[in-house]
Amino acid sequence: xxxxxxxxxxxxxxxxxxxxxxxxxxxxxxxxxxxxxxxxxxxxxxxxxxxxxxxxxxxxxxxxxxxxxxxxxxxxxxxxxxxxxxxxxxxxxxxxxxxxxxxxxxxxxxxxxxxxxxxxxxxxxxxxxxxxxxxxxxxxxxxxxxxxxxxxxxxxxxxxxxxxxxxxxxxxxxxxxxxxxxxxxxxxxxxxxxxxxxxxxxxxxxxxxxxxxxxxxxxxxxxxxxxxxxxxxxxxxxxxxxxxxxxxxxxxxxxxxxxxxxxxxxxxxxxxxxxxxxxxxxxxxxxxxxxxxxxxxxxxxxxxxxxxxxxxx
Numbered sequence: 224x225x226x227x228x229x230x231x232x233x234x235x236x237x238x239x240x241x242x243x244x245x246x247x248x249x250x251x252x253x254x255x256x257x258x259x260x261x262x263x264x265x266x267x268x269x270x271x272x273x274x275x276x277x278x279x280x281x282x283x284x285x286x287x288x289x290x291x292x293x294x295x296x297x298x299x300x301x302x303x304x305x306x307x308x309x310x311x312x313x314x315x316x317x318x319x320x321x322x323x324x325x326x327x328x329x330x331x332x333x334x335x336x337x338x339x340x341x342x343x344x345x346x347x348x349x350x351x352x353x354x355x356x357x358x359x360x361x362x363x364x365x366x367x368x369x370x371x372x373x374x375x376x377x378x379x380x381x382x383x384x385x386x387x388x389x390x391x392x393x394x395x396x397x398x399x400x401x402x403x404x405x406x407x408x409x410x411x412x413x414x415x416x417x418x419x420x421x422x423x424x425x426x427x428x429x430x431x432x433x434x435x436x437x438x439x440x441x442x443x444x445x446x447x448x449x450x451x452x453x454x455x456x457x458x459x460x461x462x463x464x465x466x467x468x469x470x471x472x473x474x475x476x477x478x479x480x481x482x483x484x485x486x487x488x489x490x491x492x493x494x495x496x497x498x499x500x501x502x503x504x505x506x507x508x509x510x511x512x513x514x515x516x517x518x519x520x521x522x523x524x525x526x527x528x529x530x531x532x533x534x535x536x
Contacts, residue, residue, distance in 0.1 A: 228269075229241075231263055233263070233404025236400055237256060237267045237400070240271075241267060241271055245280060247280065252372045253397070254380070255354070256401055257381070257382050257385040259383050260422065261423060262424060265381050267381075268350050271379050272379050273292050275344075275348045275377045276288050298343060301331065301349045302350045302352065303316050303330065303333075303350065304352040309512045310478070311361075312353070312354070312356050312357045312361055313361055314360050314364055315332060316328045316330070316333065317368070318333070319332050319334075337368065340375050341375055348379065349377070350379050351380040362388075363389075365392065366395070409426060415437060416430070419439070419490070428472075436486070438467070439487075442464065450531075451528065454520075454526070457523045462515070462519055465481075465483040466479055477509060477515055481510050484522075487502040487505075498526055505518045505519065505521075
């Protein structure tokens with residue numbers, strides 16, 4: 224049997240909530256798990272969705288509903304994550320768009336999904352990942368469903384930035400913290416894991432995609448000593464790392480580049496505050512739909528100039 228969220232260290236409060244739902248406790252129809260990236264909030268959300276769906280309520284992990292959920296084919300479940308170049312959850316995830324767009328929602332809008340009852344499961348469930356990426360019109364549209372849910376409809380959400388979730392949405396959910404365990408329970412094995420990890424989930428990501436993170440580690444180790452003329456070569460390597468991460472995780476190239484920049488900012492935070500600030504801004508620009516190649520080129524050029532100035536000084 225594959226591991227579950229209950230096999231992970233920490234998350235004691237979240238695990239109690241999940242056990243309560245599995246034992247039939249009435250915890251409401253909408254739950255928001257929050258914690259920093261890699262804390263386990265997404266895993267908790269998936270566990271709760273499966274608990275709601277499973278006809279046995281366990282979840283049993285053996286019935287057709289559980290098996291199709293694990294295979295990503297559950298007909299009574301939808302997973303909504305930010306999409307498109309802007310990486311946002313937009314209004315057509317809640318209700319059908321009024322006019323065609325160049326970046327349509329790839330699933331069934333929430334209101335249409337909840338229009339009919341479940342086909343196989345006990346309930347229908349929708350998981351909104353990174354709910355802080357909802358724009359205001361989307362969040363306001365979601366409120367009506369949160370206030371007047373279908374009797375068979377359940378909603379679970381995750382966020383790493385609880386303060387960015389509008390108060391009216393938070394107040395209509397059971398909010399569950401996903402706290403980190405003591406580091407002794409999940410200690411990183413080496414500097415690569417310690418630098419690019421920081422939480423159990425992120426350490427797992429580093430281990431799963433080790434070659435890409437090792438290449439990034441080697442690249443970053445050359446930033447202070449590389450000659451100015453190497454800036455473009457370093458930028459190209461940075462882009463390739465982003466593309467490798469995107470391919471490994473099945474995400475967009477933009478998401479892969481953003482992850483590489485996040486790691487750069489994390490690496491620089493204890494070494495080069497100026498570079499860390501620029502990397503955070505570059506990450507924001509890429510998520511905001513800026514051209515990733517141009518942003519990375521500019522970042523590497525700036526770092527090369529700063530390194531040269533330090534050498535000349």
